[in-house]
Amino acid sequence: MNFEALLAARLQPALAATAGTPVDPAVRRSPHADYQSGAALPLARTSAKAPNGKGGKGPRDIAADVIAKADFVGLATAEVSGPGFINLTVQDDVIAAAVRELAGDERLGVAPVAKPQRVLVDYSAPNAAKELTVGHLRSTVIGDAAVRVLEWLGHDVMRANHLGDWGTSFGMIIEYAIRFGQEHDVYRAARIAFDTDDEFRESARRRVVLLQAGDPETRAVWRRLLDRTKTDFLAAYERLGVTLTAADFAGESAYQDQLDSVVAELDDKGLLVASDGALCVFPAGFRGRDGGPLPLIVRKSDGGYGYATTDLAALRHRTTELRADRLLYVVGAPQSTHFAMVFAVAQDAGWLPGTVRAEHVAFGSILGEDGRMFRSRSGDSVKLAEVLDEAVARAAVRNGDPAIAAAVGVGAIKYADLSGDRRGNYVFDWDRMLAQIGNTGPYLQYAYARIQSILHRAGDFAPGVVIGEPAERALALELCAFEPVITGVAESLDLHRLAGYLYSLAASFSTFYEHCPVLKAAAGVRESRLTLCLATGRTLGKGLDLLGIQTPQRLGSGS
RNA sequence: GCGCUCGUAGCUCAGCGGAUAGAGCAACGGACUUCUAAUCCGUCGGUCGCAGGUUCGAAUCCUGCCGGGCGCGCCA
Structure with missing residues (x-):
């Protein structure tokens, strides 16, 4: 379901008629109504400047005109508000029908993409000479969530674990x-x-x-x-709970026999420049410390190859042999210049045609509570296994079942990583990530578990939704917003928007849960509330699954 | 020096050109004969780093400063 799109479609003809030209309906969620359109505001200026239109119309008049011309029958009601906003209120019966449909739909109203792309996601990529540390957490967790979202939308996703196995x-x-x-x-x-x-x-x-x-x-x-x-x-x-398998290992060593050919091809295309004994490419627009051109070194002065050459070989392989339409590199932000240069050189070499998108899905660092790089007391990088052990041990305090403690502990760590804008650094804080309230994994898992408990007790029921209480309406409306969030995330790879949505959904559910008894409600209302629970449970479950987070049926020490 | 990035409540963070900038934590005050109170409701708390500009409208876009992080030729 995508009310924004539906409302925009209704608004579009009226706006075009009023303005004489197509206008962006600019439909957004709003604190003043279900949705709002600010499209009339910029129109007022155009109207005022109209040749013979003396004075022109104010934005409120224009908004009123648009509303008069628009056909919202069977969907919503509209009214002018404030300086000229069009407030849109979706009809209760429409929301109810949408949730009813959602509750019975495995895909929760999210259709698979019409044109699946072949998307290659390069992530995790640990150095095989070392143990996994928290340093590998972000790429692994973010990359896997991206994979899950894209795959669920129907894209042909290829995982690539570009292992450091050669240096x-x-x-x-x-x-x-x-x-x-x-x-x-x-x-x-x-x-x-x-x-x-x-x-x-x-x-x-x-x-x-x-x-x-x-x-x-x-x-x-x-x-x-x-x-x-x-x-x-x-x-x-x-x-x-990461979906990488043995088949996804594609380490640096896999490209060794292609490096000569990469350099040869660059040479053929006249891109190679010898400099201080090394072979370099100087992509346009990159400047170094001294203001001079910045090289991408494809063959070192000792004749050896570095990571730049391997990255180019991998890229070429991915676009020419694997025929990928989109390349995602889930790698830390410090390497942004490197990837910008690799992409630029690949473009110059013809390995990255305009039809293929290559993106550096950059992320910030994990910081300790002192605001510096997260390290153990001895100054070493922290082993991943130790972090997971501690998270699970902390979760075990409230969860007797080891499997549930593991789901909560690991989920808390992953959620903490996914709930903030990936570009920024984030502070690793046990108490915050394991808190049972706030934008945390445990809070979402708890909401999910409560829902399952209700559904389990309820037994079979005939689905159907009738909107009554404000808390029911707010929850239902929130449920309908899943689709635009997912499609947006597939584009931006801002997983925190999905996390934020799920938190908002869980919070709406908690309010509903407090104010609206489900099992003891009168016949009719009970089924409606159970349907809301069902739809919420499925949405939370799917959303958390897309983030790679488990959803135990029950939390706590039992009974 | 150049480039990238970040600067929003005491703390940790949302805010994808729109109305009175939102959450959680912390502080304070309420709600458990009730489906998991691991929750909910309320109060308090903000010159959105600073200064200009664009716009009907700027936390959001542009420019310049200030402050933090990162990067800038043979490590990945």
Whole structure:
């Protein structure tokens, strides 16, 4: 259901007739009515300037004209308000019918897209030499929610987990593993050796060369280390409720045999410039510290390849071989310049035609309560597993069932990540994210659980909606707003708008719950309220599912 | 220095050119013979960083400052 679109469609002919030209109906939700249109306001100026129209009409007169010409029959009522707004009030019976339909519709009034796109979502992408840390949380959680939303809308979504499995850090851990016969959890130790021991550092560098040259022993160790971390990652994804699978791993190593060809193709197109021994592309519009052109280095002076080349190879593969229509890179904001340059070079090289959208879905950092980068007391980055453990332990205080505690704890962390504008930084705060009131995971899960409890007790009933109490009306109207939110999020990838909507829906439900007894209501009213519960439960359930958050049937210690 | 980004209530944040800028937390005051009170209702709290500009209308768009974060040639 999309009342905004329906109302706009009714308004459009009247506005066009009044203005003599098509006008944006500008229909929005409003605190003064269900919806409002501000379209008459700018029209007043045009009218006043009309050649012979002495004085012209004021915005209120114009709004009245539009209302007189518009046909709202069977949908809404309209009235002029304030300086010239058109307040629109949807008829109760229309809202009721819409909710009735929603309650019985698996898709909750959201139709699959008419033209599915092939969307490739590049997310999570941890360095396979290390453990997962909170640093990987945002890309993983945001990317997976984006995948879920796009997929549910009917798009052909391809997940890509661009694992760091080839760089210097792998040289370090392979060298360390071979020397000390230890193959698990060696990154920290290897890093220390690399930073403090010149001889080790040299060996690690040689090890990268051996790896890239295909040395059998090196490759064997590499393969074992990689398999081990992949297994660990998959376990973490499972625990997080992230849909990435083994089939989605597409690490840097996968593009190694394409790097020469990337450089060759850039050369063919005359984009390559030798500079200080390196091969570079200088896309237009990028300036460096000294004001000079900023290079994207595609081959280092030592002949090796860096991440820029790998990113270009991956992009080319995704548009030419995988035929993606839209590329999403869910990567931290600090890399925005890098991606802008990669996209610019890819365009120049013809790998990114105008028909394909490439977007850097950037996000900010997770901060500690001191406002600085979130780290453990020892200054290390915090392991993801430890964060999840603590969240679950905290949730377990109120939830005896381990499965429910896990759903609440993990859900709280994910929701905290998704409920704010992804571009901004956010402060990691246990108490806030696990609070049972406010815009939190637990609050939404609680609302969902209460609904399930009612529905369970109610048993079968004949759906139908009659709007009575203000709380019923407010809830019903909120339910009808799901569709525009979802379609908007698929476009903007602002998951926090979905989160905000769900919070607002849950809050409307809580008010309804307080003011409108369901099970004890009179016949007729009872069925209507149960239908509202059903529609709300389904919407909350689907919305949270799209965010990747579980919805237990029951919360608490039981009974 | 250049670029990107952020600056909204004491705190954490919404606010996608429209009316009197909204939530939660905190503070204070109410509501449990009632479907989970893990909730709800109310009160208090704001020169939307500053100054200009565009507009009938600006927290929102533009410009310039101030302040924080990040980035700026062989790490990813």
